[in-house]
Amino acid sequence: MAFGDYPKEYNPAVHGPYDPARYYGKPDTPFGQLKLNEIGSWFGRRSKTPSAFMGACSRVWWRWQHKYVQPKKVGIAPFFQLLVGSMTFFYAINYGKMKHHRNYKYH
Amino acid sequence: MIFSPILKLGYLKQYLKQPFVLTCTKICPPISTTKPVCPGSSGKPPSSTPSLGLKRAVKPGKVRMGFIPDEWFLFFYSKTGVTGPYVFGLVLTNYLFSKEIYVMEHEYYVGLSIFTMLYYASTRLGPGLGRSLDKSIDEHVETLEKARRDEACVYENAIKDAKDAQWRAEGQKLLMDAKKENIAMQLEAIYRERFMQVFHAVKGRLDYQVKLQRSMNRIHQKWMINWILQNVKKSITPDFEKAVLNKAIQDIAAISSKT
Numbered sequence: 001m002a003f004g005d006y007p008k009e010y011n012p013a014v015h016g017p018y019d020p021a022r023y024y025g026k027p028d029t030p031f032g033q034l035k036l037n038e039i040g041s042w043f044g045r046r047s048k049t050p051s052a053f054m055g056a057c058s059r060v061w062w063r064w065q066h067k068y069v070q071p072k073k074v075g076i077a078p079f080f081q082l083l084v085g086s087m088t089f090f091y092a093i094n095y096g097k098m099k100h101h102r103n104y105k106y107h
Numbered sequence: 108m109i110f111s112p113i114l115k116l117g118y119l120k121q122y123l124k125q126p127f128v129l130t131c132t133k134i135c136p137p138i139s140t141t142k143p144v145c146p147g148s149s150g151k152p153p154s155s156t157p158s159l160g161l162k163r164a165v166k167p168g169k170v171r172m173g174f175i176p177d178e179w180f181l182f183f184y185s186k187t188g189v190t191g192p193y194v195f196g197l198v199l200t201n202y203l204f205s206k207e208i209y210v211m212e213h214e215y216y217v218g219l220s221i222f223t224m225l226y227y228a229s230t231r232l233g234p235g236l237g238r239s240l241d242k243s244i245d246e247h248v249e250t251l252e253k254a255r256r257d258e259a260c261v262y263e264n265a266i267k268d269a270k271d272a273q274w275r276a277e278g279q280k281l282l283m284d285a286k287k288e289n290i291a292m293q294l295e296a297i298y299r300e301r302f303m304q305v306f307h308a309v310k311g312r313l314d315y316q317v318k319l320q321r322s323m324n325r326i327h328q329k330w331m332i333n334w335i336l337q338n339v340k341k342s343i344t345p346d347f348e349k350a351v352l353n354k355a356i357q358d359i360a361a362i363s364s365k366t
Contacts, residue, residue: 071164073241076229078167080174087218091209101212107205 007055021062173229 009024025047034042046052068078091098169177183191203209 066164067168068170069167071167072244073165073237074167075170075237076233077170077174081170084174098210098212101210102207103211104207107207 021059021066023059 006018007024009026010018012018015022015024028045029038029042031042064078068074068081171177171180180192183195187194200209204211209215
């Protein structure tokens with residue numbers, strides 16, 4: 001186990017060039033097509049090792065990259081997405097402080 | 108960790124200048140496997156890539172209002188129609204402001220001014236800047252592609268010239284054959300000429316022998332005749348001559364008495 005290795009299930013003869021946004025494990029129903037009562041079992045089937053979690057984070061990053069940053073003619077959308085994302089994140093972690101700057105006592 | 112992608116995005120287009128092969132998502136056009144054409148004059152290049160299996164998308168995912176992905180709006184569409192997500196956004200922001208979960212402190216007003224400036228910058232200057240950057244990227248890609256295509260063209264021309272040289276070498280073979288035929292013809296002509304010389308020489312000698320024989324015969328005949336005549340003239344005595352003359356007179360008399 002080393003950082004930066006290909007996933008175990010990747011086979012260049014079968015899959016072709018490596019695609020960092022693609023999940024190479026056993027095929028499962030996509031998350032958007034699950035029924036509500038299947039969520040628990042679906043989550044149970046996923047591997048929850050740290051390297052699997054890092055793999056998932058990497059795939060999320062690469063999917064966002066492929067869709068919004070790497071195409072030839074991108075616009076300003078990824079910049080604004082990162083802007084808004086970081087704004088919400090930092091507002092959330094500073095919320096404790098922000099509570100004291102409220103203008104009204106009763107809402 | 109958050110700032111590095113933002114800084115990278117600041118140099119977005121230079122970052123994109125690095126060749127990058129990417130996944131085939133729904134956005135990608137199908138892979139074309141046309142061979143590169145060798146342009147005599149520069150024409151529109153066909154989109155040619157080696158069959159790597161991955162191709163870079165040309166257009167990014169659609170977004171509304173600058174940054175919200177289109178899929179979030181379409182997710183609402185089946186249940187609430189077109190205005191659903193906007194109403195949802197309004198209600199959410201109303202909730203956040205009224206319950207003061209989003210506090211309107213002085214940072215908020217700073218953010219409002221910055222948002223206004225960003226909005227006007229991106230709507231007024233954005234498209235123009237985008238077009239000029241796209242153009243520079245296209246020129247860069249075109250120079251690279253042109254270099255590759257010209258090199259391929261050079262090699263194609265080298266192949267063509269090599270084939271041409273092979274064809275010419277075969278022509279040399281034909282030339283050699285023609286020269287051999289020419290020499291053979293010359294030899295034949297000289298042979299015939301000499302043959303005729305031999306013929307004439309032999310014929311001349313034979314003609315000489317014929318003439319020689321004929322003249323010898325003539326001379327022999329002449330001398331023989333002369334000798335015979337001399338002998339005959341010698342053998343004619345005067346008595347014989349008188350007897351013959353008398354006979355002749357009697358014969359003439361006999362013939363003249365008959366008629």
